[in-house]
Amino acid sequence: MGTRMAVAALATCATLLAATGCSSNFGNDKEPEQDKAAKQKLTVLIATSGDAETRAVKAAAAAYAKQSGNTVSVEIAKDMNQQLAQSFAGHKPPDVFYVNSDQFANYAKGGSLYPYGDRISDAADFSEQLRNSFSYDGKLVCLPKDTSTLGLAINTDLWKKAGLTEKDYPKSWEELRTVAAELTRNGVTGLVTSDEYQRLGVFMQQAGGWLTDPDQKKMTADTAENAKGLAFVQSLLKSGSMKFAKQVDTSWGGEALGKGKAAMTIEGNWLEGGMKLDYPEVKYAVAPLPAGPAGQGTLAFSNCWGVAADSAHRDAGVDLVKHLTSAKQQLAFADAFGVMPSRTSALKTYAEKRPAAKAWVDGSAHAQGPVTIAGFDKVLSQFNTDLQSLRTADPKRILADLQRNGEQAIAKGN
Amino acid sequence: MPIRTTRVRGVSRTTGSPGAPDSAPGEAGTTAKARTRRAGLRGEGTWGWLFVSPMVLVLGLFMVLPILMALWVSLLHWDGQSNPFSGQADFVGLDNYRSLLTQDGLDRTLFATSLRNNLYYVLLTVPLQTLLALVLALIVNQRLLRGRGALRTTFYFPSVTSSIAVSTVFLFLFQGSGAVNSLLSWIGIKGPNWFADPRGVLSLVLGGLGAVDPQRPTGMLADHSTLGLSWFEWLSGPSVAMCTLILLAVWTTSGTFMLIFLAALQNIPRELEESAAMEGVNRRQMLWHVTLPALRPVLFLVLTLGLISTWQVFDQVYVMGQGAPGNTTLTPAFLSYSAGFDNADFGQGSAIAFILLALILVLTAFQRWVLRERGVRTGRNR
Numbered sequence: 001m002g003t004r005m006a007v008a009a010l011a012t013c014a015t016l017l018a019a020t021g022c023s024s025n026f027g028n029d030k031e032p033e034q035d036k037a038a039k040q041k042l043t044v045l046i047a048t049s050g051d052a053e054t055r056a057v058k059a060a061a062a063a064y065a066k067q068s069g070n071t072v073s074v075e076i077a078k079d080m081n082q083q084l085a086q087s088f089a090g091h092k093p094p095d096v097f098y099v100n101s102d103q104f105a106n107y108a109k110g111g112s113l114y115p116y117g118d119r120i121s122d123a124a125d126f127s128e129q130l131r132n133s134f135s136y137d138g139k140l141v142c143l144p145k146d147t148s149t150l151g152l153a154i155n156t157d158l159w160k161k162a163g164l165t166e167k168d169y170p171k172s173w174e175e176l177r178t179v180a181a182e183l184t185r186n187g188v189t190g191l192v193t194s195d196e197y198q199r200l201g202v203f204m205q206q207a208g209g210w211l212t213d214p215d216q217k218k219m220t221a222d223t224a225e226n227a228k229g230l231a232f233v234q235s236l237l238k239s240g241s242m243k244f245a246k247q248v249d250t251s252w253g254g255e256a257l258g259k260g261k262a263a264m265t266i267e268g269n270w271l272e273g274g275m276k277l278d279y280p281e282v283k284y285a286v287a288p289l290p291a292g293p294a295g296q297g298t299l300a301f302s303n304c305w306g307v308a309a310d311s312a313h314r315d316a317g318v319d320l321v322k323h324l325t326s327a328k329q330q331l332a333f334a335d336a337f338g339v340m341p342s343r344t345s346a347l348k349t350y351a352e353k354r355p356a357a358k359a360w361v362d363g364s365a366h367a368q369g370p371v372t373i374a375g376f377d378k379v380l381s382q383f384n385t386d387l388q389s390l391r392t393a394d395p396k397r398i399l400a401d402l403q404r405n406g407e408q409a410i411a412k413g414n
Numbered sequence: 415m416p417i418r419t420t421r422v423r424g425v426s427r428t429t430g431s432p433g434a435p436d437s438a439p440g441e442a443g444t445t446a447k448a449r450t451r452r453a454g455l456r457g458e459g460t461w462g463w464l465f466v467s468p469m470v471l472v473l474g475l476f477m478v479l480p481i482l483m484a485l486w487v488s489l490l491h492w493d494g495q496s497n498p499f500s501g502q503a504d505f506v507g508l509d510n511y512r513s514l515l516t517q518d519g520l521d522r523t524l525f526a527t528s529l530r531n532n533l534y535y536v537l538l539t540v541p542l543q544t545l546l547a548l549v550l551a552l553i554v555n556q557r558l559l560r561g562r563g564a565l566r567t568t569f570y571f572p573s574v575t576s577s578i579a580v581s582t583v584f585l586f587l588f589q590g591s592g593a594v595n596s597l598l599s600w601i602g603i604k605g606p607n608w609f610a611d612p613r614g615v616l617s618l619v620l621g622g623l624g625a626v627d628p629q630r631p632t633g634m635l636a637d638h639s640t641l642g643l644s645w646f647e648w649l650s651g652p653s654v655a656m657c658t659l660i661l662l663a664v665w666t667t668s669g670t671f672m673l674i675f676l677a678a679l680q681n682i683p684r685e686l687e688e689s690a691a692m693e694g695v696n697r698r699q700m701l702w703h704v705t706l707p708a709l710r711p712v713l714f715l716v717l718t719l720g721l722i723s724t725w726q727v728f729d730q731v732y733v734m735g736q737g738a739p740g741n742t743t744l745t746p747a748f749l750s751y752s753a754g755f756d757n758a759d760f761g762q763g764s765a766i767a768f769i770l771l772a773l774i775l776v777l778t779a780f781q782r783w784v785l786r787e788r789g790v791r792t793g794r795n796r
Contacts, residue, residue: 385740
């Protein structure tokens with residue numbers, strides 16, 4: 001019996017070893033051989049916001065295919081992070097894909113992104129804070145696909161009902177406090193927004209603070225400026241003139257605005273599409289966010305167009321990205337699904353075409369780009385979790401926890 | 415999964431055993447005869463292995479191998495973008511386990527939170543679903559009941575519905591202005607905003623009794639902490655949001671377990687019940703002294719299955735909030751997923767999975783020990 005067991009164990013081990021050894025895709029970590037064919041086949045993976053975006057990207061890819069002779073197939077991801085992680089591990093990634101800003105650093109650190117920044121001659125045309133966010137080790141890795149900034153969206157009917165005029169659009173924190181209090185009545189809350197740093201962070205920035213230093217090397221969360229920003233939010237929450245979207249039974253600020261539960265909300269330019277689709281009859285205006293003690297501030301968001309380091313079609317991939325980020329194409333995307341161009345030149349044209357979006361466009365002048373540090377996803381989601389209880393919690397304690405968690409993540413990452 | 419492995423082991427055992435009583439020393443066979451018999455036995459064993467080899471191969475390739483690979487990954491700092499078997503990923507030994515269990519930090523706090531949440535989930539879900547399943551099975555097992563078939567189908571229905579679909583429906587039912595709160599408002603209760611309510615139920619009760627202020631806990635409970643979580647947080651109980659998850663789990667799984675109980679109930683020999691009836695037992699005695707003891711093996715099965723599946727709860731959490739509100743629906747299984755795919759730290763993700771595996775094994779062993787048969791009939795082994 002003993003020998004038989006030994007033989008069985010040996011056989012199992014041999015099988016396992018063989019199976020590990022045979023999985024061919026796991027082993028090759030050398031530079032991928034580049035495809036030299038005249039006509040190349042590219043795959044593009046995107047996480048779409050809806051049919052409009054899917055159609056627009058497919059049309060743009062088809063236009064590139066026609067012009068270059070390559071074939072491009074656009075695939076839609078169900079769960080972008082998971083699908084990309086799996087394809088990176090298997091060394092069979094799509095050639096070109098969206099990179100979410102909170103995953104950017106993880107992929108760049110793992111060497112999965114082909115840094116093509118130095119091959120873009122007019123890279124300076126892209127907004128600086130976004131270029132910063134999508135740089136790793138001082139090199140621009142990928143180009144921002146588009147940009148979005150936050151503004152103060154106002155339900156104009158509720159505004160008038162409260163006896164306010166356009167002149168009363170809040171310019172400072174104190175004015176914001178006053179109008180929010182005036183607007184709060186009969187089931188309407190003055191200001192409703194999501195309970196996450198992607199919205200509340202504007203107050204930290206307006207107070208002169210931010211989570212990290214500009215180089216994203218050090219945490220600067222536990223500063224007095226940040227505490228001041230959060231304390232202001234807390235005072236609004238305590239007075240009842242500000243609520244989180246979930247508290248009024250909505251999933252985001254736009255829904256609260258459309259349903260008339262909020263007179264004001266802090267949202268980005270994606271609000272336009274959402275309102276057109278769900279609440280076409282609700283009238284609203286967008287004003288710049290009120291300035292804090294340290295002046296105006298807002299946040300900018302973006303994804304970037306990643307080209308896989310493992311791709312056999314890097315040149316064609318970069319070529320496709322150049323096409324997709326051209327000023328003309330960015331304006332076409334803006335028309336199709338309401339994003340703003342990330343090129344400064346195209347942004348100017350965009351602003352001329354859409355006066356209603358002026359506040360958002362102007363915001364990009366003093367916007368803070370997203371945090372892109374490897375392994376930071378859990379730190380930021382813990383920060384968001386803590387912000388959910390901001391009304392009763394101590395802002396300094398929340399920021400101290402963020403500081404500690406962030407420092408640990410940075411230390412672990414290097 | 416353990417069930418399947420035992421089955422395979424069982425097969426190999428039975429192929430080895432036949433003929434064993436024949437070799438009793440009383441029957442004097444010649445050495446040559448014994449040798450042939452042994453050779454025959456060995457032949458039988460080979461055939462046995464041959465017959466089970468497809469299953470062994472499939473299990474080995476798709477279960478044992480990945481498990482061993484994951485065990486290796488749990489000792490690495492691996493970002494999922496290189497080959498974990500080529501030395502490119504840093505070997506960090508037990509660091510992943512250390513940061514989850516001994517080092518103060520975000521990882522440990524999150525892990526402890528997820529353990530707490532899941533512990534309350536298991537403590538409430540397993541007994542409730544078992545009890546409900548048993549009661550339902552007893553009801554639909556009554557021979558005099560009309561429309562038994564229809565009832566069985568109804569009770570079993572939630573189990574065959576996709577958990578994602580059920581979760582989505584629950585999301586709508588338990589909205590702040592959803593159907594459940596409308597119902598509650600008819601009887602004058604203002605329901606909570608279920609999925610946005612991170613308050614622990616026990617802390618609400620304690621707060622209601624005035625024993626502790628849930629907003630600002632003080633004293634012994636707040637000052638001591640285990641695994642980075644204060645005692646108050648450990649004891650605050652499942653959050654309101656978690657309770658709806660528990661409700662959902664009980665509702666969806668009790669149908670399956672009802673079916674298992676029903677099969678076992680119909681297996682109880684009628685003579686047993688009849689002779690008990692002759693002795694003049696009443697219904698409660700019948701249930702307590704005849705039916706339930708006969709169900710003991712099945713009870714063990716149901717509890718084990720329940721225990722394992724509740725410790726691995728993932729899909730409801732993924733659909734209904736991914737840990738929100740306030741990390742109170744975070745579970746180790748989901749944390750493992752998010753460590754891997756959101757934070758590109760697959761080493762830590764698999765470390766969480768292995769701690770979870772160890773926990774399930776220990777708890778199943780404990781439960782087996784509790785449910786062992788005591789007294790006269792200890793001889794039976796399961």
